[in-house]
Every structure is written in structure tokens, then in C-alpha cells.
Amino acid sequence: MGDQREPAGPGSVDEVVTLLRARGDALEALLERAGRRREEHLAHEGRPGTVTYSPKVFVPLTRLCRDRCHYCTFATVPGRVPAAYLELDEVLGIARAGADQGCTEVLFTLGDRPEARWSAADAWLTARGYASTIDYVRTAAQAVLDGTGLLPHLNPGVMTPDELAALRPVAPSMGMMLESTSTLLVEPGGAHFGSPDKEPAVRLAAIEDAGRARVPFTTGILVGIGESLRDRAESLLALARLADEYGHVQEVIVQNFRAKPDTAMRGEPDAEFDEFVAAVAVARLLMPLGVTVQAPPNLAGELGDAGDAASDQALLLRAGIDDWGGVSPVTPDHVNPERPWPGLDDLAAVTGAAGFALRPRLTVYPRYQREPGWIDPAVAPAVGKLADADGLRETERSGARPVEMAPR
Numbered sequence: 001m002g003d004q005r006e007p008a009g010p011g012s013v014d015e016v017v018t019l020l021r022a023r024g025d026a027l028e029a030l031l032e033r034a035g036r037r038r039e040e041h042l043a044h045e046g047r048p049g050t051v052t053y054s055p056k057v058f059v060p061l062t063r064l065c066r067d068r069c070h071y072c073t074f075a076t077v078p079g080r081v082p083a084a085y086l087e088l089d090e091v092l093g094i095a096r097a098g099a100d101q102g103c104t105e106v107l108f109t110l111g112d113r114p115e116a117r118w119s120a121a122d123a124w125l126t127a128r129g130y131a132s133t134i135d136y137v138r139t140a141a142q143a144v145l146d147g148t149g150l151l152p153h154l155n156p157g158v159m160t161p162d163e164l165a166a167l168r169p170v171a172p173s174m175g176m177m178l179e180s181t182s183t184l185l186v187e188p189g190g191a192h193f194g195s196p197d198k199e200p201a202v203r204l205a206a207i208e209d210a211g212r213a214r215v216p217f218t219t220g221i222l223v224g225i226g227e228s229l230r231d232r233a234e235s236l237l238a239l240a241r242l243a244d245e246y247g248h249v250q251e252v253i254v255q256n257f258r259a260k261p262d263t264a265m266r267g268e269p270d271a272e273f274d275e276f277v278a279a280v281a282v283a284r285l286l287m288p289l290g291v292t293v294q295a296p297p298n299l300a301g302e303l304g305d306a307g308d309a310a311s312d313q314a315l316l317l318r319a320g321i322d323d324w325g326g327v328s329p330v331t332p333d334h335v336n337p338e339r340p341w342p343g344l345d346d347l348a349a350v351t352g353a354a355g356f357a358l359r360p361r362l363t364v365y366p367r368y369q370r371e372p373g374w375i376d377p378a379v380a381p382a383v384g385k386l387a388d389a390d391g392l393r394e395t396e397r398s399g400a401r402p403v404e405m406a407p408r
């Protein structure tokens with residue numbers, strides 16, 4: 001993987017900020033550059049003309065969390081949930097429903113270390129003999145592997161080196177968003193005030209630890225949480241450096257937080273989306289070849305307006321994404337529950353109209369399957385059973401239909 005880094009262009013923070021500001025003709029030029037870089041990336045990976053997604057189910061193992069991110073509606077209090085954690089049979093029920101629909105991924109997304117804050121979480125774990133939330137994640141992921149053959153992707157927040165090592169045999173990939181390198185956000189009034197796990201130094205160190213542990217890793221940034229353009233530039237540069245140094249960053253998610261209607265950007269929805277699209281394009285330019293750039297399709301467009309979603313999705317494709325992330329025929333996006341998944345036919349149509357074939361993939365990307373040392377021997381057979389010859393997922397077996405490609 002070592003030689004994949006080419007000078008992708010913008011080097012200094014100032015240059016990156018200028019690109020993030022691009023609008024009008026400058027934005028058009030940026031999108032074209034990013035599109036060319038995506039073609040280069042896909043050729044480098046041996047899958048030209050292919051945009052992927054992961055057919056998945058979402059397992060919100062616990063919605064209790066020790067952090068208090070101001071944008072998060074996922075985290076809640078013990079009184080509002082039937083139990084602190086899902087039981088193993090509930091997890092398996094969700095995974096089996098996914099298997100029936102051709103899914104290959106079980107996404108474990110959960111609150112960070114809730115036992116450090118909530119006695120209900122601590123009591124639940126203790127009663128069942130688990131030492132920590134991460135210990136229970138390991139058991140639940142193993143149960144999914146054994147019971148369904150689906151592949152766990154683990155997104156449990158900050159992990160220590162010991163925890164990464166413990167989880168590696170039960171999941172071919174893990175992830176954690178950097179969110180932002182902005183230290184101001186952790187100060188009073190900031191979106192991360194009261195969230196010790198969102199301290200930028202802690203997050204950067206955890207992503208680095210995942211690299212040392214050789215865990216194929218998903219990370220990314222959240223756009224529009226009060227960070228400045230300079231913060232955004234520094235965040236993307238930091239991720240590019242980590243990807244370059246350790247080679248473990250399989251994908252970078254650029255996720256848009258949509259500011260609520262009563263905040264500063266009210267009345268400028270297009271400007272807001274252009275700003276997000278510029279961030280996507282800049283991510284593509286900065287990342288080494290081999291790093292997928294992902295944007296979720298369900299956060300595009302005005303809620304309930306299919307045409308608007310389709311045109312926003314088309315813009316994301318122009319900005320250089322090559323993946324839509326996890327899409328579920330079974331479970332909602334529990335992090336953004338008001339935003340339903342697009343139908344696969346619609347997503348295939350948008351992707352096809354842009355000149356790409358939409359293909360299902362596994363949680364772990366093909367290059368980590370090809371190169372030795374990335375996937376733990378304990379979980380490698382489960383990956384092998386689901387993978388096509390090229391390391392993606394066979395289209396027929398996933399329930400997704402092949403798409404006619406429009407001329408480019």
C-alpha cells in the first residue's frame with residue numbers, strides 16, 4: 001500500500017480552506033478535479049466505474065452513553081429505553097432478519113462506555129458477567145458470526161489498544177468518526193462540551209492505535225457542528241496523514257449535520273449543501289488513492305422530497321464519492337431516524353445516471369482481503385464465504401439488481 005500516495009494537490013491549510021470556500025465556477029472546477037481523482041482511485045483499486053454500498057442491519061446495542069454531544073439524538077436516559085442493552089437474542093433476531101434480506105453487515109453502533117455514567121448500564125453488565133460494554137460487544141459480535149455468518153462492523157466509540165486487540169478476532173472492520181480536530185467544540189457552549197470521548201487528541205490517538213493494531217478502519221468528519229473552515233481543513237489533513245502513515249483507513253465518511261431550522265443558516269439551504277459538497281470534494285482530493293470517500297444517501301435532500309434527494313445525491317457523486325455506506329432494507333438509521341433509506345432501485349438509478357454501476361460490498365474493502373495481515377485469522381473464513389472473486393459481494397446474491405449504465 002506504501003506507494004499509493006501522490007501529491008494530491010492542496011498541501012497547506014490555507015490552500016485547503018480556499019477550496020472549502022469554493023462556490024459557483026470555482027466549485028464546478030473543484031468537482032471536476034475530485035471526479036477525476038475518484039476515477040484514478042477506482043482504477044487503482046481495480047474497480048473502475050463502480051460505486052458501492054453495504055447491505056446492512058443496524059444494531060443499537062445500547063443508547064446510553066457517557067458523552068453528551070449536542071447534535072446527538074441517539075443517546076438517551078435509562079427511563080426512556082426498555083433496557084440498558086439489547087439482549088443477545090434481540091441482536092440475533094435483527095441479524096437474521098438482515099440475512100433473510102440478503103444483508104452481509106451487522107453494524108454495531110452504540111453509546112460510549114455508558115457504565116461509567118449510568119448505574120442501570122453497570123448493573124445490566126454485572127448481572128450477566130460482562131466486564132464492560134466492549135466486552136459485551138465482543139460476545140454479541142461473536143454470536144452474530146456464529147449464528148448468521150454476517151460480518152460485524154464495530155462502531156462503539158473510543159477503543160483502547162487492548163480493546164482493539166480483543167475485538168479484532170470478531171470483526172473484519174471497525175470505525176469511529178474523528179468528527180473534528182476543533183478543541184473549541186469541547187469548551188463550554190461547544191457541541192462536544194461534556195463529551196470526554198470527543199477530545200480531538202483522544203480521538204486521533206484512538207485512530208492511530210487502530211492503525212498500529214492493523215484494523216481496517218472507517219473514520220470521517222461531521223460537517224456543520226460549529227467547526228470553522230480551518231478546523232475542517234485541519235481535520236481532513238489529519239485523516240489524510242493517518243491514512244498515509246498506517247494504511248488502515250479504508251474509508252472516510254463525510255457526514256452532514258443538518259442545522260436545525262432556527263439556527264444561523266436558516267434560509268440558505270443551498271449554500272449549506274454546497275458547503276458540504278465542497279468538503280466531500282476536498283476529502284477526495286486529500287486522501288491517498290485506495291481510500292474510499294463515503295457520503296450517506298439518506299441525509300441528502302429535503303425530507304420527503306425524492307426529486308431533491310436525487311439531485312443532491314447526483315451532486316455527491318460529482319464531488320467524488322465512491323460509496324454510499326451502509327444501506328438497510330430492514331432497520332432505520334438509528335442515528336438519523338427521521339431520515340429513511342432510499343430504495344435500492346432509486347439509488348441504483350441515481351448512480352447509473354451518473355455513469356456508475358452500483359454494487360454491494362462487504363464491510364471490509366477488497367484490498368484488505370488481498371493483502372495479508374489485515375483480517376484476523378479467526379474472522380477471515382467468514383469474509384471468504386461472502387466475498388465475490390473481486391472482494392465485493394455478488395450482485396445476484398444480495399437482492400440488488402444490476403443497473404444499465406448511462407453514457408458518461
Ligand SMILES: O=c1nc2n(C[C@H](O)[C@H](O)[C@H](O)CO)c3cc(O)ccc3cc-2c(=O)[nH]1
Nearest residue numbers: 054107153155175176218325326333335363
Ligand atoms: O447508518 C449509519 N451508518 C453509519 N456507519 C456505518 C457505515 O455506513 C458502514 O457500516 C461502513 O461503511 C461499513 O460498511 C458508520 C460507521 C463507522 O465506522 C463510523 C460512523 C458511522 C456512522 C453511521 C451513521 O451515522 N449511520
Ligand SMILES: C[C@H]1O[C@@H](n2cnc3c(N)ncnc32)[C@H](O)[C@@H]1O
Nearest residue numbers: 071072073177222255256257258335
Ligand atoms: C455515528 C456517527 O453519527 C454522527 N452523528 C451523530 N449525530 C448526528 C446527527 N444529528 N446528524 C448527523 N450525524 C450525526 C457522528 O459523526 C457519529 O460519530
Ligand code: MET
Nearest residue numbers: 074110111112155156157
Ligand atoms: C451514535 S454515535 C456513534 C458511536 C460513538 N458513540 C461515537 O460517537 O463515536
Ligand code: SF4
Nearest residue numbers: 065067069072075111
Ligand atoms: S458519543 Fe456518540 S452516542 Fe454518545 S452522545 Fe456523542 S454521538 Fe451520541
